[in-house]
Amino acid sequence: MEKTGVRKNKEGEIWAIGGGKGGTGKTFITSSMGTYLARKGKRIVLIDIDIGGANLHSFLGISRPKKSLSFFFEKGVPLSKLALKTGIGNMYLISGDIHSLASDSIKFTQKLKLFRHILKLNKQYVLIDLGGGSHNNTIDTFLIADKMIAVLEPEIIAIENMYHFIKNSLFRKLKMSLRSYGFKEIVEHMWESREKYKINNLNELIECLKNSFSYIGDILDEELSKFKIYLILNKVRSSQDIIIGSSIKSIFMKYLGLETQFVGYLEYDDAIWRSIRERRPFMVNYGTSRSAKEIETFTENILQGSEIKHSRN
Amino acid sequence: MLRKEYKKYFDVLEISPDASLSQIKSAYLRLKRLYSAESVVISPIADEFPYKRRQKILKQIEGAYTALISLSYHGQHKSSYRGESLTSKGGSEDKKEKSTxxxxxxxxxxxxxxxxxxxxxxxxxxxxxxxxxxxxxxxxxxxxxxxxxxxxxxxxxxxxxxxxxxxxxxxxxxxxxxxxxxxxx
Known part of the structure; x- marks a missing residue:
């Protein structure tokens, strides 16, 4: 699970696009960021592992791929053989499907194998579209990424789901890293006896762990400082909506001690809806639109690790 | 350097140390509103992040703002922040300085x-x-x-x-x- 161990080619990066709720625009944003990067000359592979609806191909205007990740799991076909042309130079697509990734059908070892092979793909950028939900498979894939990207809509259900998703991811990350340091069951143990330790939430769990042994505190501080979320706000309709991005950044820091990069937003735009209906890649057909510019802006911010420029603050 | 000493206050207000006075003010108002009221971003975690906990954060925000603002006025509004001000010289001069x-x-x-x-x-x-x-x-x-x-x-x-x-x-x-x-x- 350690990113650094397996990954030798440091030139590339894995971006995972998740966020908890379905329908917030993750797939659209993944395909658009990929298209933008490919047209900039980067070598891209998109991996669609949206369990409920692997449909990334539709956003690129290609038909449902016949080869999918189930070939990898069941027949051992290498990932590079499953990568399909997308119609956009430099960019390939590996499609997931419902059967191969349905909740319990892949074993932990299979998952590790998939991650190892993803890390070995000879592409500069691997963009993984995670789909909704906070299932462990989704979260583990999120956690192997070099850049963990959360797409959010400015409405309460999406916000609630994202909190849930991020807290679960963090919980799992801490559990895994403490395990790798030899503290095998400590997180589970504390969480299970939370009444005894007066722990009501993740924040208190972290505090309690830190106070238990000083070196655990150091490990946690290190892990927390590495756990960075890149936040994209989609379907924005007002400047009030944009503030939600800054608010969530603030809450993650002040409540969980997590750093968030609010990289940008995408205003609600009928052209996107039309483009999806027409099954044509948006960045190609509406390349000069305001939305395309917004997509470019946050993609660049993710690339460079910078944030949205606050003009309204 | 001054702004570096005050870095922690800028951090609390989530602004960079080269923020202007008006940016300091708007950051303060934004955060104060965020942590004092229920909203779409607070409600979903209100049970684990209740007002009582948020009050601690509000106190830090208040403290950071007070420290930065008292520093930023040359003698102007300092009567209420005299202890903090680096330029305070005593009450009788305050009024005079205000118009200086x-x-x-x-x-x-x-x-x-x-x-x-x-x-x-x-x-x-x-x-x-x-x-x-x-x-x-x-x-x-x-x-x-x-x-x-x-x-x-x-x-x-x-x-x-x-x-x-x-x-x-x-x-x-x-x-x-x-x-x-x-x-x-």
């Missing part, structure tokens, strides 16, 4: 009180050392044109956490008085 306009010597005095060297200013603001000195010593005859001058003054004032607009306006007023006198002669 900014000038070269006043800027110089504030800079020295805050223990900032000319070179430090130059490094951080990218204004040349000679120019800063000329501004402070009011060597009007060697200063650049008014539009440029105004820009430099507000950058410098902002750096000292002063009101950039007031500083520039006050200074330019004095500059114009000098200029019209010269032209008369």
């Amino acid at each position: 306009p900014f000038s070269g010597p006043v800027l110089r005095q504030i800079r020295k009180e805050r223990g900032i060297g000319l070179y430090e200013v130059a490094l951080d603001t990218k204004i040349r050392v000679e120019l800063i000195e000329n501004i402070e010593l009011e060597r009007f005859e060697v200063l650049p044109q008014e539009v440029y001058l105004k820009g430099h003054i507000s950058v410098y004032a902002n750096y000292l956490l002063l009101d950039p607009k007031k500083a520039a306006d006050d200074y330019i007023k004095k500059y114009r008085e000098w200029k019209s006198k010269i032209e008369e002669e």
